[in-house]
Amino acid sequence: MKKNDLVLIGVLLLICGIGAVFFFTHTENGVRHAVITQNNVQLYDIPLTGHTGTEDLIITDEHGTNTIRIEGEAIAVIDADCPDLVCVHTGRAAKKGDVIACLPHKLLIEVK
Known part of the structure; x- marks a missing residue:
């Protein structure tokens, strides 16, 4: 060399x-925010940065029901009536790029 x-x-x-x-x-x-879409339609755009406390959302349509919890600066699906419960077992999403999907209910939660 x-x-x-x-x-x-x-x-x-x-x-x-x-x-x-x-x-x-x-x-x-x-700023991180969670975008919740169902059937490719945006339902919510929730700011996560600086969020305090706990807030629950219940999303119901012809496919079923999902209960979503925003706790602190994280979001999670805490209950669903789909057969596999993959969305519930995914856990909390808090970082940019985290995704929670419930395919039977055509629900998608993305942290951006």
Whole structure:
């Protein structure tokens, strides 16, 4: 290896390090909100950042009923009358990109 090779490696590592610092410091900033859709129709857009207390929503249609709880800065499906209960077992969603889906009821909760 020559001196120029070491300089090139050092510059590339520095650029990667700066990119990583930028990515990790800016991904969790901003307002998080939960978007609830059913049958591709947006029902609710709920801000999660700064939310305190507990709030329950009951969504009912011809497919069935889901009970959704917003607690603190997280959201979860706490009860459903679908046969598999995957949405209930998914747990809480709080980070950007978290998704809760109830396919029998065509319900989708996304944290954005």
